[in-house]
Amino acid sequence: MPDPIPLVRTLNDRFRATFVGGLVVVTEGVKALDENAKRRLLAKVRSFDAFSPENDPYGEHDFGSVEVDGAWFFFKIDYFDPLLEGHSANAADPSVTTRVLTIMRADEY
Template identity: 55%
Template sequence: MAALNDALRRTFTGGQVVLTRGVADLAPLDRLAVLDAVRGFDAFTSGCDPYGEHDFGAVEHGGERYFWRIDAYDRSYTYASPDPADPAVTARVLTVMRADEY
């Protein structure tokens, strides 16, 4: 699962990317900086990644803290995936948000 989550986070392909209002409303260069920080994130610790799934992290830009998380749904985006490690039955969604929107 970590490899699939990393692929989505690093490339923004292989799933959907959702920006909350607080990120979408940033000035274009600030939004790009936050998204680049998410792509480059590699500070996985037991505190933010206790199961080794690489599905959550925090980055900072311009004095603000931002969170990102990856959720695994079934292919219809209705329920949780029956097997998040199987891309044939899983649709991934990466959400990027300001920390105060969490």
């Protein structure tokens, strides 16, 4: 059986870069930012590529942190079934997976 991690990573990278192929959720702390700060934050999340064994131990490119205007933000991709009622049975299969990207201030964690 082939290793699903490369496909999961590719799907996550594509989703994060385009915000197409899932849902993007932001917390109240992100909503409270002014529009320019929100644009800069979303651009940093989209272009993030500083994955390492420390922040990406499974190689899925599903978590990262970025700084905007002196504040730190986290993003995390989770895998749900199409109805968002539970976890996906197979994160490598887009037909049974809805990706949810959550963006939050680090101090909201």
